[in-house]
Amino acid sequence: MATPYDFPSDLLAGQEELHQVRAELSALLKRLPWSVQPLDGFSDDNAWRKVERPASPGWTADEQAEVEKLRQREHELAVFVSGHRFWAEVAAAERMDARMKLKHTREDRDGYGDGDG
Numbered sequence: 001m002a003t004p005y006d007f008p009s010d011l012l013a014g015q016e017e018l019h020q021v022r023a024e025l026s027a028l029l030k031r032l033p034w035s036v037q038p039l040d041g042f043s044d045d046n047a048w049r050k051v052e053r054p055a056s057p058g059w060t061a062d063e064q065a066e067v068e069k070l071r072q073r074e075h076e077l078a079v080f081v082s083g084h085r086f087w088a089e090v091a092a093a094e095r096m097d098a099r100m101k102l103k104h105t106r107e108d109r110d111g112y113g114d115g116d117g
Contacts, residue, residue, distance in 0.1 A: 005090070008084070010084075015103065015105065025074060034053055041055040
């Protein structure tokens with residue numbers, strides 16, 4: 001039987017923002033060129049699978065700053081969530097389950113999760 005947890009509102013908010021920041025960072029990285037620095041394209045078919053990359057113009061200073069800002073915020077939120085005082089109230093044997101429930105509260109609340117955590 002699943003154990004319900006009474007997560008504090010600041011912990012829920014921190015986890016929600018962490019989801020948002022990670023999604024934003026992922027979307028940004030998918031849009032950016034594959035290399036931070038300008039590099040020529042290449043093709044290598046000597047490995048077990050062929051690897052090809054087009055030339056990369058590199059990232060602009062603004063793009064680099066945006067990635068750094070999001071990574072820094074992601075780190076801050078991860079530290080906040082993982083070090084929250086709430087975890088001291090949860091029995092050690094239940095912490096992993098509680099953490100998984102917290103990670104999936106948005107999915108469960110929105111009806112996108114299967115409730116299994």
